[in-house]
Amino acid sequence: MSLETVAEDIRDEARARAEEIREEGEERAEEIIADAEADAEEIREEREAEVEREITQRREQAISSAKLEAKQARLEARRDALEDVREEVETAIADIDGERRRSLTATLLDEAAEEFGTNESVSVYGRADDQELLEDLLEEYDGFSVAGEHDCLGGVVVESEESRVRVNNTFDSILETVWEDNLKELSNRLFER
DSSP states (O other), X not given: OOHHHHHHHHHHHHHHHHHHHHHHHHHHHHHHHHHHHHHHHHHHHHHHHHHHHHHHHHHHHHHHHHHHHHHHHHHHHHHXXXXXXXXXXXXXXXTOOHHHHHHHHHHHHHHHHTTSOTTOOEEEXXXXXXXXXXXXXXXXXXXXXXXXXXOSSXXXXXXXXXTTEEEEEEHHXXXXXXXXXXXXXXXXXXXXX
């Protein structure tokens, strides 16, 4: 074998080895590119899923917030309606007059008087417009006298220094008790669904 043949064989081997290395390099490059593309696709899908979760979460928060605002607005409207009803009731009670006012006030005064002894000096307070009515009713009670005004819709506040007893039998106190005891039923009737 000649030197030239040996050199040619070495060149052929080198070319073959170079071709082999190039092919391995291309295969490796293709693998790296494929892996990178797969990683990129996975990252893109994860980001899309993350964005979808965030969109869903924000949508749910917005819906929840809107529902809460609507509920609060409904409750406020109900509260306003109940306040309007209460004001109308108070106006109707304040407007009671004549024999009905006299009868109601007398009943409340009788109930309050039961709390005091016979020899006590008892002060009675009532609505300014009811002073004459109270003076007339108190003629039947020994030791009872009109002592002044009380800011109320009607009825009486009765107290005695001797026994340190104070009885609030005003229309307001009765309305408050009735209102609290029946508020749920009233609300149900006003706001039936």
